[in-house]
Structure formats: structure tokens, C-alpha cells
Amino acid sequence: MPRVLTIIALSFGVLIQHALPYFHGRRLFGVTVPRGVRYGREGARIIRTYEMRLWPWTTLSLIVVILLPVSARPIIAAAAVTGVATSCAYALAYNASRRFGAPDTGVRQASLSDSGGDLRLIALRFLPPLAILAAVAVYVRAHWPRIPARFPTHWTLEGIPDGWSDKTLAGVYGPPFFGTLIVLFLAGLCVLVLLGSRRTSPAWVAVKVATVVAYLIATVFAMIAILPLHYLPPWTVLTVVAAYFIALVVIVARAVTRISSEDDIGDFTPDECWRGGQFYYNPDDPALFVQTKIGTSLTLNFGNRAAWFVAGLIALYIAGLICLARWMWG
Amino acid sequence: MLSPQVIRINLRAAVPAYRQIVDALRAQLVEGCLAPGHDLPPVRRLAMELGVHFNTVAEAYRQLAEEGWLELRHGRGATVIERKTPTPKKSHQGCSVFRQHLRELVAKMRAEGLTAAELASELRLTAEGLEK
Numbered sequence: 269m270p271r272v273l274t275i276i277a278l279s280f281g282v283l284i285q286h287a288l289p290y291f292h293g294r295r296l297f298g299v300t301v302p303r304g305v306r307y308g309r310e311g312a313r314i315i316r317t318y319e320m321r322l323w324p325w326t327t328l329s330l331i332v333v334i335l336l337p338v339s340a341r342p343i344i345a346a347a348a349v350t351g352v353a354t355s356c357a358y359a360l361a362y363n364a365s366r367r368f369g370a371p372d373t374g375v376r377q378a379s380l381s382d383s384g385g386d387l388r389l390i391a392l393r394f395l396p397p398l399a400i401l402a403a404v405a406v407y408v409r410a411h412w413p414r415i416p417a418r419f420p421t422h423w424t425l426e427g428i429p430d431g432w433s434d435k436t437l438a439g440v441y442g443p444p445f446f447g448t449l450i451v452l453f454l455a456g457l458c459v460l461v462l463l464g465s466r467r468t469s470p471a472w473v474a475v476k477v478a479t480v481v482a483y484l485i486a487t488v489f490a491m492i493a494i495l496p497l498h499y500l501p502p503w504t505v506l507t508v509v510a511a512y513f514i515a516l517v518v519i520v521a522r523a524v525t526r527i528s529s530e531d532d533i534g535d536f537t538p539d540e541c542w543r544g545g546q547f548y549y550n551p552d553d554p555a556l557f558v559q560t561k562i563g564t565s566l567t568l569n570f571g572n573r574a575a576w577f578v579a580g581l582i583a584l585y586i587a588g589l590i591c592l593a594r595w596m597w598g
Numbered sequence: 599m600l601s602p603q604v605i606r607i608n609l610r611a612a613v614p615a616y617r618q619i620v621d622a623l624r625a626q627l628v629e630g631c632l633a634p635g636h637d638l639p640p641v642r643r644l645a646m647e648l649g650v651h652f653n654t655v656a657e658a659y660r661q662l663a664e665e666g667w668l669e670l671r672h673g674r675g676a677t678v679i680e681r682k683t684p685t686p687k688k689s690h691q692g693c694s695v696f697r698q699h700l701r702e703l704v705a706k707m708r709a710e711g712l713t714a715a716e717l718a719s720e721l722r723l724t725a726e727g728l729e730k
Contacts (some may be wrong), residue, residue: 554651
């Protein structure tokens with residue numbers, strides 16, 4: 269079972285890495301190029317070279333995972349190898365594509381409708397996951413006497429407990445509290461995205477993805493929180509995670525299809541402002557978040573001073589969450 | 599053809615961005631696409647969407663407010679208001695500037711192959727469209 273899951277996860281990653289050049293119909297490795305180049309001989313040659321550079325490494329990684337005994341080191345090594353190979357192949361393909369880059373037309377457009385209700389929408393979307401976690405905390409409080417002094421909180425895939433907690437405030441209320449912090453973090457990110465990005469499809473996709481992740485986090489942490497009172501077999505958690513994962517894949521796949529057919533006017537970021545095709549630096553652009561050149565996600569505009577503050581804040585929050593988790597669960 | 603309530607500018611054009619925003623908004627106001635009571639996006643929001651500095655949009659809003667089209671709300675953007683049609687002034691200077699612009703535009707279109715009759719028809723249709 270763990271081997272099958274590992275192979276599925278790595279295969280999915282490899283599939284994404286090989287599909288990167290096809291994520292956007294008007295760009296070639298993040299560079300906006302004329303249609304004739306994107307679908308012409310030059311485009312095909314650059315994509316073919318990228319795939320040829322990637323194949324040996326992704327094949328090797330899959331062989332390693334299939335043949336070697338299941339343990340963390342070979343899996344991490346295989347994932348790292350494909351990651352590094354993809355980054356190198358992508359950087360080389362980006363450099364090859366740049367000489368075909370189309371000049372910035374300078375055309376920008378904006379909607380004149382004042383969409384002031386977006387923050388209310390975020391509140392409505394994120395209240396249910398917070399309510400789930402609060403309800404579980406209340407339920408656990410109501411049944412406090414029934415909680416044993418020590419209870420299992422983690423199982424191996426074979427169903428053997430390998431993690432335990434004590435009947436303390438941190439042990440019992442830790443999971444819903446931790447889940448609440450993550451959901452609030454995601455809600456805060458969505459607010460920042462809506463306030464600091466152009467209202468293009470990727471911004472809404474980011475909000476949708478964050479919402480689904482918030483529901484996933486709330487459900488999983490709620491399930492963990494009721495473990496002192498009810499035994500849940502590991503497959504229930506795996507089923508919930510798989511269901512949310514499928515929902516995420518559907519959302520992203522639909523977004524990729526839609527965004528790849530949209531024009532660039534909505535969120536045009538000049539090619540010369542992308543450092544290595546990955547980092548956007550444009551002090552003249554007031555946007556805090558912009559659409560990445562690949563995929564459907566957003567990235568920070570490091571030319572905006574507020575972006576450094578936001579990046580620092582995000583890093584601090586994540587570091588805080590890690591410290592809190594270590595303090596609560598060792 | 600742009601959908602109503604969408605403006606488009608060109609940052610590479612010789613015309614300053616604030617002037618393009620004023621012209622694009624005024625066209626929509628005159629055509630009635632933006633009716634009285636319509637809330638325009640806050641200055642920061644529109645600046646972000648267009649990729650221009652906040653002051654550029656603020657200046658455009660200020661100019662349209664001076665012309666009587668908008669009411670500015672501190673920190674919240676602007677609202678379209680009912681505007682009294684001003685009495686046409688027979689200002690010699692205004693007419694002369696208009697004639698100069700029109701002359702340049704007509705010359706450009708004639709150079710691109712349009713006939714005088716076609717241009718006259720276009721001008722009449724545009725003026726009638728704005729009147730409605």
C-alpha cells in the first residue's frame with residue numbers, strides 16, 4: 269500500500285513536470301511569444317529539447333521508487349532529483365524562448381464595477397471551516413470525562429498506533445486550535461490576494477484553492493480532535509484527503525484550460541521584469557501579487573516594498589506554526 | 599469592441615495615461631454606460647488593474663469631478679452624479695483647438711484611405727450615438 273501511494277504521488281509529480289510547457293496556450297516557458305512560434309517549428313523544438321532533458325531523470329526516479337525498499341530517503345532523493353532536473357531544464361528552455369519574446373504592447377484594461385463585496389465573500393467562505401473546528405472543540409469539552417488519560421493520535425498505514433497524546437489542554441484542544449490558526453492564515457492570504465492583485469482568473473482560482481484547502485484542514489483536524497472519544501480507521505482520513513485532492517485537481521485543471529485561452533491584457537507583466545522567468549520585479553507595477561508565467565498560481569511582485577513585508581509575515585507565521593506544533597506535540 | 603464598463607489604455611501611447619483614463623471614462627459617461635449613482639472602483643483598485651501609479655488615477659478622477667461628472671469620496675473612490683448639461687460656449691479658443699484635433703484626425707484617416715463621405719458619415723453616427 270505505501271509503495272503504491274508513493275508511486276502514484278511521484279507519477280503525478282512527474283506528469284505535471286512534463287506537462288509544464290502545455291499549461292499556457294500563448295506562452296512558451298513563461299515567455300509571451302507569437303502564435304506562430306508557440307505552435308510552430310521553433311516552439312516544438314524547444315519543448316522537445318525540454319522533454320528530452322527531463323526524461324532520463326524522471327525515469328530514473330520512478331525506477332528507484334519502484335525497485336528500492338520503501339523508506340523516506342530514496343523517496344525524498346527521487347523527488348529532489350526530478351525537482352532539480354525540472355528547474356534546470358526549465359531555465360534552459362526559458363533562455364531559448366526569450367529570443368522569440370513578443371514586445372509588450374502596453375495595452376491595459378480594467379473593469380469599472382466597484383466590487384466591494386469581496387471581503388464579505390471571504391468571510392462567508394471561511395466561516396464554515398472555522399465553525400466545524402469550534403463545534404468539535406465544544407463537543408470534546410462536553411464529553412471531557414470520557415477522554416482517557418492517554419490516547420492514540422496517529423497510526424501507520426497498517427493501522428498500528430505510532431503517536432500518542434495525553435489528556436491535557438494542549439493534547440485535546442491542540443488539533444482544533446492548530447487547525448483554526450491554519451484556516452485563519454489561509455483566510456488572511458485570500459484577503460491579501462483580493463486587495464493586492466488584479467481581478468483576473470488566477471486570483472479567483474487562488475481563492476478557490478485556498479478555500480478547499482481550508483475545508484480539508486478543518487475536516488482533518490476535526491477528525492483528529494475527536495480521536496480521544498471515537499476511533500476512526502486510517503482509511504477514513506485517507507478517503508477525505510483523496511476526495512479533497514480530487515476536488516483540487518478538478519479546480520486547477522478547469523482553471524488551466526480557461527486561463528490558457530485568455531489573453532494577457534488582464535494581467536500583463538512585461539517579460540523583462542521576470543528574473544529567470546520565476547521572480548517578478550517591477551517597481552512601476554502597483555500590484556502586490558501577479559499571475560505566474562506558468563500554471564495558474566500567483567507570485568509576489570518583489571518590486572513592491574510591501575511584498576517583502578508580506579513575504580516576511582508569511583515566513584514568520586509559518587515558522588510560528590512549526591514552533592507551536594513542536595511545542596504541542598514534541 | 600469592448601464591453602461596457604471596461605476601459606482600456608495604452609501605456610506605450612504618446613498620450614499621458616491620466617488623459618487616456620479621463621477620455622475613456624468621459625466617453626462612457628457621455629454614452630450613458632455609467633449612469634448616475636454608479637460607484638467607480640477606488641483609486642488604488644483601478645490603478646492596480648491598469649498597472650499605473652495611484653496618482654495617475656487620482657488625477658483623472660479629480661479632473662472628471664471638476665467637469666461635474668463625479669463626486670469624490672475620501673478613500674472610497676468616486677460616484678457618478680447627475681450632470682447639468684452646460685450651455686455651449688462660443689469660445690473661439692475651444693473651437694479652434696477642436697478644429698485642430700479634428701483636422702489632424704481626418705488627415706490621418708484620409709491618408710489611410712477613407713473617403714471624405716465615409717468620414718462625414720462616421721462623424722455623424724458618432725455624434726448621434728453620443729447624443730442618445
